[in-house]
Amino acid sequence: MSQLKIGFIGLGYMGRPMCHNLIKAGFGVTVWNRSRPGIEFARSHGAVEASSAKEVAAASDIVVTMVKHGGDTAEVALGHNGLLSGARPGMILIDMSTIAPAEARVIAVRLKEGGVLMLDAPVSGSTPRAEAGTLSIMVGGPTEAYERALPVLQSMGSSIVHVGEENGAGQGAKLCNQVLVLVNMLSTVEALTLGAGLGLDVGRVYEAVKDGAGGSWQFENLGARLLQGDIEPGGTVETVQKDLDILMTQAGELHMTLPATSMVQQLYNAVEAAGMGKKGHQALAAAYERLTGVRIADHVST
Amino acid sequence: MSQLKIGFIGLGYMGRPMCHNLIKAGFGVTVWNRSRPGIEFARSHGAVEASSAKEVAAASDIVVTMVKHGGDTAEVALGHNGLLSGARPGMILIDMSTIAPAEARVIAVRLKEGGVLMLDAPVSGSTPRAEAGTLSIMVGGPTEAYERALPVLQSMGSSIVHVGEENGAGQGAKLCNQVLVLVNMLSTVEALTLGAGLGLDVGRVYEAVKDGAGGSWQFENLGARLLQGDIEPGGTVETVQKDLDILMTQAGELHMTLPATSMVQQLYNAVEAAGMGKKGHQALAAAYERLTGVRIADHVST
Numbered sequence: 151m152s153q154l155k156i157g158f159i160g161l162g163y164m165g166r167p168m169c170h171n172l173i174k175a176g177f178g179v180t181v182w183n184r185s186r187p188g189i190e191f192a193r194s195h196g197a198v199e200a201s202s203a204k205e206v207a208a209a210s211d212i213v214v215t216m217v218k219h220g221g222d223t224a225e226v227a228l229g230h231n232g233l234l235s236g237a238r239p240g241m242i243l244i245d246m247s248t249i250a251p252a253e254a255r256v257i258a259v260r261l262k263e264g265g266v267l268m269l270d271a272p273v274s275g276s277t278p279r280a281e282a283g284t285l286s287i288m289v290g291g292p293t294e295a296y297e298r299a300l301p302v303l304q305s306m307g308s309s310i311v312h313v314g315e316e317n318g319a320g321q322g323a324k325l326c327n328q329v330l331v332l333v334n335m336l337s338t339v340e341a342l343t344l345g346a347g348l349g350l351d352v353g354r355v356y357e358a359v360k361d362g363a364g365g366s367w368q369f370e371n372l373g374a375r376l377l378q379g380d381i382e383p384g385g386t387v388e389t390v391q392k393d394l395d396i397l398m399t400q401a402g403e404l405h406m407t408l409p410a411t412s413m414v415q416q417l418y419n420a421v422e423a424a425g426m427g428k429k430g431h432q433a434l435a436a437a438y439e440r441l442t443g444v445r446i447a448d449h450v451s452t
Numbered sequence: 453m454s455q456l457k458i459g460f461i462g463l464g465y466m467g468r469p470m471c472h473n474l475i476k477a478g479f480g481v482t483v484w485n486r487s488r489p490g491i492e493f494a495r496s497h498g499a500v501e502a503s504s505a506k507e508v509a510a511a512s513d514i515v516v517t518m519v520k521h522g523g524d525t526a527e528v529a530l531g532h533n534g535l536l537s538g539a540r541p542g543m544i545l546i547d548m549s550t551i552a553p554a555e556a557r558v559i560a561v562r563l564k565e566g567g568v569l570m571l572d573a574p575v576s577g578s579t580p581r582a583e584a585g586t587l588s589i590m591v592g593g594p595t596e597a598y599e600r601a602l603p604v605l606q607s608m609g610s611s612i613v614h615v616g617e618e619n620g621a622g623q624g625a626k627l628c629n630q631v632l633v634l635v636n637m638l639s640t641v642e643a644l645t646l647g648a649g650l651g652l653d654v655g656r657v658y659e660a661v662k663d664g665a666g667g668s669w670q671f672e673n674l675g676a677r678l679l680q681g682d683i684e685p686g687g688t689v690e691t692v693q694k695d696l697d698i699l700m701t702q703a704g705e706l707h708m709t710l711p712a713t714s715m716v717q718q719l720y721n722a723v724e725a726a727g728m729g730k731k732g733h734q735a736l737a738a739a740y741e742r743l744t745g746v747r748i749a750d751h752v753s754t
Contacts, residue, residue, distance in 0.1 A: 251650065274664035286664035288657075311660035314652060322650040323660045326643040330666025333639030336712045341631040347708045348553065348624040350616060355590075358613035358625045362576035362588035364632025366668030406649045407743040409719075410638050413711060441709040 155180070156302060157210035159203055159226055159233075160247065161188025164273070165216035167281040168246070168306045170195050172214070175305035180209040203227075204236035212242045212302055219392070220249035227257050227268075239265030242295045244302065246287070248272045250396045251318030251325070252403075258291065258317035267295040270317055271303065272324035274331070276384045284308040288327065290319030325400060328393045332414045332431070334368035339435040341369075342376055343442055346449035353377055353450040372432040379447030383430035387421050390431045394418065457482070458604060459512035459535075461505055461528055462549065463490025466575070467518035469582040470548070470608045472497050474516070477607035482511040505529075506538035514544045514604055521694070522551030529559050529570075541567030544597045546604065548589070550574045552698045553620030553627070554705075560593065560619035569597040572619055573605065574626035576633070578686045586610040590629065592621030627702060630695045634733070635712045636670035638719070641737040643671075644678060645744055648751035655679055655752040674734040681749030685732035689723050692733045696720065 154177060158169040161183040173179050173196050181192040182200045189199055200206045203226045206213055213233055215226055223245050227233050233243060243266055245254065254270040261268050269291035279285050285307035289296055296312050303310045313319040341364070345355040356377060360370050375381070394415040401408045417437040424440065426433045439445050456479060460471040463485040474481050475498050483494040484502045491501055502508045505528045508515055515535055517528055525547050529535050535545060545568055547556065556572040563570050571593035581587050587609035591598055598614050605612045615621040643666070647657040658679060662672050677683070696717040703710045719739040726742065728735045741747050 274661065274666065276665070286660065288660040309660070309663050311656060313656045313660055319652055319656075322647065322652045323657045325650070326647040326652075326657050327661040327664060327666045329643040329646055330639045330661060330668070330671060333642060333712075334636055334666065334668055337632045337635030337639070340635060340710055340712050341628040344631055344703070344708060344710060345624065345628040347706050348627070348702075350621055350624045350628075354613060354615045354621075355625045355628050358588065358590040358611070358615055359576065359629040359632060361611050362629060363578070363669050363673075364576065364629045364636065366632070366636055366670075367665050368668075369632060371665075400650075401646070404649050406646060406746070407740075408642055408646060409715060409743075410635075410642050410712065413715060417711075438709070441711075444708070 154211050154302065155209060157181070157206035157213035158192065158197070159183065159206060159213065160216035161192055162216065162218070163277055164280050166191050167277065168214070168216060169197065171283045171305050172302065173197060177302070177305070180206050182206045202231040203233045204231040207233040207236035207241060210241065212244060212299055214244045214246060214302070216246045218247065220253035223247050223249055224253065224257055228260050234261060234264045234266060237264065237266045241266050242299055243268045244271050244299055245269070246271050246273055248324055248393060248396070249321060250400060251321040254290065254321045255318045267292055268317060269295050269299055270320040272320055273307065274324070274327050280306070288313050288320040288323035290314050290321065291317050325397055328397060329408065329411050331368060332390065332394070333410045334366040335372060335431060335434050336410065336414050336417070338366070338369045338373045339376065339432070339438050342373060342446045343435065343438040343444050346444045346446050347442060351449065351451045352446055375430070376432055376435050376446045377450050381426070381429045381433040381435070383428070385431050386428055387418055387431055387433055388427045391418055391422065456513050456604065457511060459483070459508035459515035460494065460499070461485065461508060461515065462518035463494055464518065464520070465579055466582050468493050469579065470516070470518060471499065473585045473607050474604065475499060479604070479607070482508050484508045504533040505535045506533040509535040509538035509543060512543065514546060514601055516546045516548060516604070518548045520549065522555035525549050525551055526555065526559055530562055536563060536566045536568060539566065539568045543568045544601055545570045546573050546601055547571070548573050548575055550626055550695060550698070551623060552702060553623040556592065556623045557620045569594055570619060571597050571601055572622040574622055575609065576626070576629050582608070590615050590622040590625035592616050592623065593619050627699055630699060631710065631713050633670060634692065634696070634716045636668045637674060637733060637736050638712070638716050640668070640671045640675045641678065641734070641740050644675060644748045645737065645740040645746050648746045648748050649744060653751065653753045654748055678734055678737050678748045679752050683728070683731045683735040683737070685730070687733050688730055689720055689733055689735055690729045693720055693724065
């Protein structure tokens, strides 16, 4: 049993299994959440409930946040009854939400003024990997905090890389990861739609190409779902659009051209126009279905 | 030692190691090639030289072609002193070149009239995998021919999928594979350029994301080369442009929208405009370098 006392805030579909893995690893965990179901989940697995972020901080050496928006992280960290108001000097905040690198830097500066160190540590991998404790975690922030927090991160992820000592470096790597995820999703749907349009059995095409030079995690995993006509989430189109907003804002600030990512964003707008914002991000195929009249799952015979 | 007698035509940078693997597998191999160096290579490893494609056919049960263009396959198969003029009924042609599906179908029909069966069997994987005998091979054509040719294919590849009984099905799968390869290359250069533009150590970014949901064969292998500033081929930009021509012609014939592939083609035009047509296909990064002023390899410190 570890002596480190952990706080956890943000018990959504990702936060719950991550918190559960901390409890299974033997950490004492104190939780707070905006809504009851997340709290009830964590209590049923042995977590202690607090009445505010401030109370979580007062009970914890390290606090993990897994919330939706940069504004949520700032509110939980710096707002009324927030973490900073209850933290002892030396506390570490590990923000595992996906937020803009610049937001992460600003929050870190404010926390440091109060003696709290921050790591920005966004994750890649959806719910199954959160449950298995095999997330990829990209970390930015001071080495001192990284080294103290490592056992906590290791309870939730299997690939943990300290990208840089600057706060925001983890979020920057996450942006690069999202470019890869989303543009590889684009290649997946474009290739499978082409195969279907050519009149091929796309199940055979999938087998023929998945282990070759065109292979990717997206193709292997989400491509397989598309063969079944399965567009349930995983990560939703709406969450993807949030990431794309961060990406394109960042690109604008850097005066950086991201043509492929921009195309993906436009195609996801079409997916949302089709009323599929709550579907999984493989619903990108729906944009191609509209453009081509071809549905991938109609061309699988094996 | 197998009793099957094999012919091999097209001893370029891919054909040579493929032919060598057939010899190593114990097949007797007769070769012909347009230029001498390929013939000398094959002879030095034990192949017998013929003076024409016709002579190769006369000496062989199965002939493999690995040439550059659809027109080359047609010339070798159907032209003056071509395979058809020397083949015994029941001979099988395995065309492993990348050509348009429609061209493969037309050649197969003409060969069948002369009693020759054809498989279109393009490959994925560049020279190292050709040397290791671990190519991915996508096969279209009659099951009877596929079953007889399988031991030959197994000497050159480790993933062999019979995509369909129609000729052109292998070439169709190859087109899907090329969409994946090229658009995953696009995601690789866009993501690494973004990381460099954010001021991150892209070596760390690479480590942080390569095994996650953004991972791909292109990122892992060609991304690693870009970190070293290595843009030597592998497959060249010029070869990629040939594949893109086939793809976009096919898309036009099908009235199929391939927006990502089209963008890749436009960016490769810029790479050729920069005089880099003979470089490897990861030289796509040069287009981003021009658009952003950021060179990936300048941002690697680990």
